[in-house]
Amino acid sequence: MARAAILGMIGAAAALHIPNHPATPYIARNGFAVLPRPAQVTAALVDETRAHILRRLDLLRETARRKHGSDCDLRFHEVASRQPHRFDVRACDEVEGPGWKELEAAVLETATDVLPRLSSTKPPRITAAGCVISEPGCAPQHYHADGPHPDAAGLYNCFVPLVDVPAEGDGTAFWIGSHMDEKLARAAAAKRLDGLNLDDIEVAPAVDAGNLLFFDYRVVHRGLAAHDRVRPVAYFTISTRDDDVKDDWNWSGERLLDGPEDLRPEGSQG
Numbered sequence: 001m002a003r004a005a006i007l008g009m010i011g012a013a014a015a016l017h018i019p020n021h022p023a024t025p026y027i028a029r030n031g032f033a034v035l036p037r038p039a040q041v042t043a044a045l046v047d048e049t050r051a052h053i054l055r056r057l058d059l060l061r062e063t064a065r066r067k068h069g070s071d072c073d074l075r076f077h078e079v080a081s082r083q084p085h086r087f088d089v090r091a092c093d094e095v096e097g098p099g100w101k102e103l104e105a106a107v108l109e110t111a112t113d114v115l116p117r118l119s120s121t122k123p124p125r126i127t128a129a130g131c132v133i134s135e136p137g138c139a140p141q142h143y144h145a146d147g148p149h150p151d152a153a154g155l156y157n158c159f160v161p162l163v164d165v166p167a168e169g170d171g172t173a174f175w176i177g178s179h180m181d182e183k184l185a186r187a188a189a190a191k192r193l194d195g196l197n198l199d200d201i202e203v204a205p206a207v208d209a210g211n212l213l214f215f216d217y218r219v220v221h222r223g224l225a226a227h228d229r230v231r232p233v234a235y236f237t238i239s240t241r242d243d244d245v246k247d248d249w250n251w252s253g254e255r256l257l258d259g260p261e262d263l264r265p266e267g268s269q270g
């Protein structure tokens, strides 16, 4: 997923606003929490969103093969694959099929109720969104944080898996409390953590389809390997800060889809 470019610095006077929700202290302390599927996020909505995203990825890959001879190492405006078999499909009008807006609204409503936030004149808002799709053959990611210390304070991601993910399975693993540890985060950014034995501090929670997995942008985490199935997870980046956050620094400006012939997969009707 795209890391955000942090444009502003946290002022010394910034204060944390702590909502009165049982998950809030958990997120503040551990850096992440899994919340139940909101009522508006029905199983049908999850199914519809999953089908829509996977169709979109098929279209993008097919177009990449046709125009560029390969669907590996994609770096386009609409899709990226920064490692083999893991794709990041950026949210845009085409992705935002019928269910997407409802999903986004449910995420934002819960985020507003739950997330510790920097006191702000602005309510929490979604600054980037998309879907990471891992397919069989995908290796575990390097440990990473989505943003640096201390500048990423007040930013969060919400993952919404579109399939059930078992504990310690093929989902996302976190280092509990690592968002509070500047040294650890710096080492993660420098990729000096791989190879360490982290069994006792790494947790990969069970997250059912449609549950909301919120995490602090600074927490060290990684997507695990995919062995025998496709795992799509929608993501929403949420800012609780005053300043602006730009989300396009590692997306290419080059568009893959540019004409009517690209709007549907080859061979489809209508």
Ligand SMILES: O=C(O)CCC(=O)C(=O)O
Pocket: 001, 132, 134, 141, 171, 172, 173, 221, 222, 223, 224, 233
């Ligand atoms: O696949 C996942 O569960 C995590 C993905 C992730 O952290 C990323 O793409 O930066």
